[in-house]
Amino acid sequence: MYNEVSRSEVEIVSEVEAYVAADFAPPLEPRFLPVSVADAVPRSLDEGEFWVYRRAEKP
Template sequence: MTKSYVVRDSELDYDSNLVFTLDGRRSGQPDLYRHLHRRAGGSVQIIRGAPMMSEASAFRIEVLLSFQRALWDMVTPSLRGVAVKPIGPLIEARFIYDAVREEERMTVAEVEAYVVADFVPPVDVSFTAVAVPISAPRELEPGEQWVYLRRESEPE
């Protein structure tokens, strides 16, 4: 019986020249292979670099982390919320303001530049500034999620 062991890149010791070929043969550091072989009680197939999560999940996490950094010093008193829709290779974002003036458009363009700089093509971005008065609720559109929400009093 063949057991498969997943060896992720983060678990490999690159200083020891550990290399596994696509057909499961090994070269370099045989101790790990022998250890896994004994543990399995038979044949062992080692798969190097197997993904830990789906590409969509990894992309979503990268986008959220990028926004966390890109929003530093960009949150103004009139910003009510930021909704993002990360569907690779496109990142869409809505910046919800009390009112949109040139200053808000420039801020959104700056955040957009920071986010796009974190990715390589074919990733593209589309950010917009929208005005939603304080009397109107902030609502997500399909596929969006919040990356920033201002604390607001409940309407009476």
């Protein structure tokens, strides 16, 4: 979840999705989507959703 989703966040999420897809055999087809929410808005998971976190560091 991001305060604002930019091209950079879309690329990061796509990269994480590729890592997950490479680590698990089919039929798993990960679908990751960057989500933009306001800081004060609580977010709960929908059925079948999981939190995924990968730390992105600037070079």
